[in-house]
Amino acid sequence: MSGFMGHEPDGKPGQPKTVKEWVFTLDHKVIGVWYLIGAIASFVVAGLAATAMRIELGSVGPDITDNGDIYNLWLTMHGAVMILGFQIPALLGFVANWAVPIMVGGKDMAFPRVNAMSVWLLWSGILLALLNLVIPDSYNGMWTGYPPYSLTDAVGNTALYSSVVIILGMSSVFGAVNLACTVAFMRCKGMGWFQMPLTVWCVFTANVIQLIFVPVLAASVLLLSLDKYLGFGFYNPEVGGDVLLYQNLFWFYSHPAVYVILLPFMGIMFEIFAVSARNDVFNYKATVWAVIAFIPVSSDVWVHHAYVAGLPDWLRLLQTFTTLLISLPFGLLMLSLTGTMYRGAIRYTGPMWWAVGAFFMLIIGALTGIPNALSAIDYGISDSYVIMSHFHYVMAVSGGMAIFAGVFFWFPKLTGRMCNSLMTKLTAAGFFIGMNIVMGPLYFAGMEGMPRRYMDYQMYADNELIVSAQHWSTIGIYITFVSALLMIVVWLHGAIAGEKATSANPWGSQSLEFTATAIIPGQGNFPTPVICPEGWHPYNFIDNPKPEFEPHPGTSGHH
């Protein structure tokens, strides 16, 4: 067996050289890059759909299409692809695969072949999802796929939807088992559980949540197909089924999935905040326990998606309380992020600009979630732009910015080159301003009653606030679109023609992927097995004089 098929260290730093080595790789870093490519491609597809929808909503009446089915196809693709194709693969694929095994000092994932299978399942899922754009009966039932609509013929190909969800779910479960084992058993000598970087803790916890809940989602969409094509009646009231069963099963996974996205992206923010401020993470151990607390608390929040779905009143009240409880661990994480800056020595590098943007968006996003948790308030804002604006602040803007911060942060380790620092900051500022113009006004449109998932709003045509909010929001999408496009150009330019990284540790991190590897780590990651010395900690910048800060002309903001 040739060298690249196994995962034994070959000691040679650098990327694979041939196409064969890229495609048939078992190296977790190359697989991580495959995840990243898939995620970015998904981001482009879903972003184009978002832009098209936003332009359509720029004014009352048809702007670029008057066909409800086409608009609904964009809407469905946007939701499904952003979540299942971009965010989860970028975090639990790219970050989990590329960064986590090196961060714990392992030479690869626990099961490299399973790892390769996970990424190719993801790609199969993405290609299958894209089929939706070309088949005659494309699926337009929204990413939630609620029956009975998804059981009707009007919705298009439900089987395609179920298959995509199940395939992506399999990819997630294989990945989650693999990563949990990697963190549990592949840590280098000397690294205890409480010496792991927070990114590792966050990705690990997110994967535990995946392992518990993904099978429920797979079951819920499998029953959907059984109902539609084989005449079973799980969700069909005419034969004794219940349409609410689907919502309960679906959200039992899909709300925890929010924390599957939230935790890793906060992990990235912790990493960048601590490294940029060269400061310890505030109350590290408590922060870890707060991360772990998301597992039980996230399991009891799903009902808030069904407050107005005819559930019993006592359940609405009970779940209002359990939903509010998520503010405790989440509040602790935000406190730790702020505390990490306290008496720090902050350097505003490109990744830090993106991470700071993510932080402020997260404040807005998280706080606007509080009213959504209250069942009685939900009677007034359920499925309105208030909800849409809230979760876009959390997931699209904060999550997206944190993911991009992570890409910029690990970029030198992926390519051996630096992105242009000024352009990185410009795109961060553009994205931040653009997305605020997109989502800020829509929150107020939602307070006026504007429902989400509408291709038009002729019933509110005389409501000036809604009309002008939609108008401004559409202006915002142009700024965001240009920034996102520019960001991809910055990556491409950086990868091809960027300044060569002169140091393996351009940001001055203490984590193993920066301190113990070559500029581009090779197969097996470390030239020699890593041993963490007694008392080592990834965020102990105060006592540990090493590694020395190595400024890089292409990366530094303030000196």
Place this chain on the structure above:
Amino acid sequence: MKFKSLMHKVMAAMLALPLIPSLAHAFQAAPAHRADYNGWTPHEHWDAVWHETMLDITVLGIVFAVITVAFMVMYVRKGHGERGKLPTLTNQAKIGWVVLPCMLFLGDDLFLYVKGFDLHNHYREVPTNAVEVKLTGSMWNWNYVDVNGIDTDNELVVKQGTPVVMRMVSDDVLHSHYMTRYRVTEDLMPGRITWQWFMPDQVGESVATCREYCGTMHSGMYGKIIVKSAADYDAYVAEQTASIPSVTGVAKAATAADQI
């Protein structure tokens, strides 16, 4: 030791914090005649709680943002070798920095929860004098049948000052009936009957939209809620029922039979 005992007192006080809103609420006088809702409709109540919640989250957000911005500005790195100087926390401080913030967050949660609980009950207790409207949703139409048997599509006429309760079912897929002015949403689904009520307090028109994705023409599924004064309403009913005398009797009998 002195510091320790002070810490204990502060912590005990913080632990009691969440109880304050609950107790305050317990001593607050309950509305005397819940069923009347004189001048205090669910949507007005909603507006009040919404404003308090907005104020609450705005204050929280500003405090958080101002502190963070201050740190960001104060602690910019000055030289190459400079490192952070975060003080090492004692074990007591570590626990304190978990317990105290958690108590604060929990206190705020409970404060809003109690507000929401009250509002929820307001929404879910139907006044005894409410009149019933049967609402059937279908792709893409709202069909209202009122207590007089007046059967209309995408338009409902109600009397000012008389609470209205809707009993709702769907013919095909999920829909969700939202009345913009009355701030109330509830899903319609096949196989289950759901309900919502509202108080038409002012004469005029408002919009009712669908809030659950229901296919191609989802955004075209909307209607009007028209509130008429007592005299106008009676004239409207007389005019409408004159043409459908037989339906009136049937609808009245049916309504009496399935009281909620």
